[in-house]
Amino acid sequence: MARTIDPRRIPASLCPIMEALCTVGIDLADRIAMGGLAGDMAASMGTNTDGDGQKALDLIADDAFHLALRGTGIRYYASEEQQDVAEIDTDGAFALAIDPLDGSSNIDVNVSIGTIFSIFPAAATAEESLLRPARDQIAAGYIIYGPQTNLVVTFGDGAFLYVLDRAKGRFVETPGGPIRMPVASQEFAINASNYRHWPDPVRAYIDDCLAGAEGPRARDYNMRWVASLVAETHRIITRGGIFLYPSDKRPGYQSGRLRMVYECAPIAFLVEQAGGAATDGMEPILTQAAQSLHARTPFVFGSPEKVGQLAVYHDLPPLEAAALFANRGLFRK
Numbered sequence: 150m151a152r153t154i155d156p157r158r159i160p161a162s163l164c165p166i167m168e169a170l171c172t173v174g175i176d177l178a179d180r181i182a183m184g185g186l187a188g189d190m191a192a193s194m195g196t197n198t199d200g201d202g203q204k205a206l207d208l209i210a211d212d213a214f215h216l217a218l219r220g221t222g223i224r225y226y227a228s229e230e231q232q233d234v235a236e237i238d239t240d241g242a243f244a245l246a247i248d249p250l251d252g253s254s255n256i257d258v259n260v261s262i263g264t265i266f267s268i269f270p271a272a273a274t275a276e277e278s279l280l281r282p283a284r285d286q287i288a289a290g291y292i293i294y295g296p297q298t299n300l301v302v303t304f305g306d307g308a309f310l311y312v313l314d315r316a317k318g319r320f321v322e323t324p325g326g327p328i329r330m331p332v333a334s335q336e337f338a339i340n341a342s343n344y345r346h347w348p349d350p351v352r353a354y355i356d357d358c359l360a361g362a363e364g365p366r367a368r369d370y371n372m373r374w375v376a377s378l379v380a381e382t383h384r385i386i387t388r389g390g391i392f393l394y395p396s397d398k399r400p401g402y403q404s405g406r407l408r409m410v411y412e413c414a415p416i417a418f419l420v421e422q423a424g425g426a427a428t429d430g431m432e433p434i435l436t437q438a439a440q441s442l443h444a445r446t447p448f449v450f451g452s453p454e455k456v457g458q459l460a461v462y463h464d465l466p467p468l469e470a471a472a473l474f475a476n477r478g479l480f481r482k
């Protein structure tokens with residue numbers, strides 16, 4: 150009997166896992182809400198094996214999820230904060246990948262952060278379990294620690310929104326049924342400080358958004374960048390738009406920044422379940438498999454129409470894309 154989440158939509162075999170994730174999520178939500186009174190959660194703790202800075206809360210969250218998932222049926226536990234996959238229950242039927250704390254750069258500034266998770270059936274090895282097409286996920290979700298603490302989760306039959314009822318210590322599904330991402334929106338999300346490093350098709354696409362009502366899209370756009378993937382996802386599934394973290398020319402960013410297994414795959418699954426689309430700029434994320442546990446991929450998601458438009462820019466032959474970039478008139482409808 151689940152105590153920390155309304156269990157009605159959860160397949161019985163996944164109930165213990167969801168219970169553990171929600172228990173830790175509630176603890177983290179309480180801790181985050183304490184701010185500096187809970188200690189310096191943004192303290193720098195060195196770097197993970199991939200060279201990313203680790204904050205105290207990254208490690209606290211990773212330890213807490215790893216520990217809580219014992220005995221829940223998870224065989225393989227793959228975390229952003231650990232180089233290798235850990236084996237938890239040797240006879241477990243599932244593999245779980247997790248970004249224990251997403252948006253770490255926002256810990257100390259009281260901006261929304263989150264936890265992202267993905268569940269696959271366990272196969273014979275950790276690699277076979279996790280380095281497979283993202284379409285094979287059986288569940289994916291995130292918890293967002295913001296003004297509300299929400300859980301958004303899919304088990305492959307729609308995406309559903311839960312709110313943490315703090316008085317009861319329980320995630321409760323909001324009325325309204327499955328989430329449907331709005332189709333029409335004039336918002337895009339990209340870290341524009343990297344403009345000079347982007348590929349030409351991405352620059353051309355954003356140029357056309359920035360040109361607003363006077364440009365080829367003939368409408369004004371708004372821009373948002375929170376620097377927490379969970380927060381961007383939550384906004385986009387709630388009110389539409391498009392998110393882009395493309396590859397760029399900076400060293401280490403040839404495949405963008407975000408990780409396939411525990412960031413892009415679960416968000417792509419959720420977004421598709423909410424009626425959106427998610428690609429690497431051209432190909433659906435759900436048809437792809439990571440080459441290694443911490444592999445990165447360019448990531449674009451949002452309303453299908455907008456994600457499709459970006460693919461059109463990528464489809465242009467390089468010379469044409471370059472000309473397009475040099476002369477905005479070429480792409481006018």
Ligand SMILES: O=P(O)(O)OC[C@H]1O[C@](O)(COP(=O)(O)O)[C@@H](O)[C@@H]1O
Pocket residue numbers: 201229248250251252253254340376377378379406
């Ligand atoms: O600082 P940048 O380059 O804009 O990157 C922001 C991105 O990095 C991330 O914070 C990476 O996640 P972590 O905090 O889990 O490392 C994403 O949430 C966000 O979309």
Ligand SMILES: [Mg+2]
Pocket residue numbers: 248250251252378412
């Ligand atoms: Mg992250």
Ligand SMILES: [Mg+2]
Pocket residue numbers: 207229248249250251252253
């Ligand atoms: Mg993280």
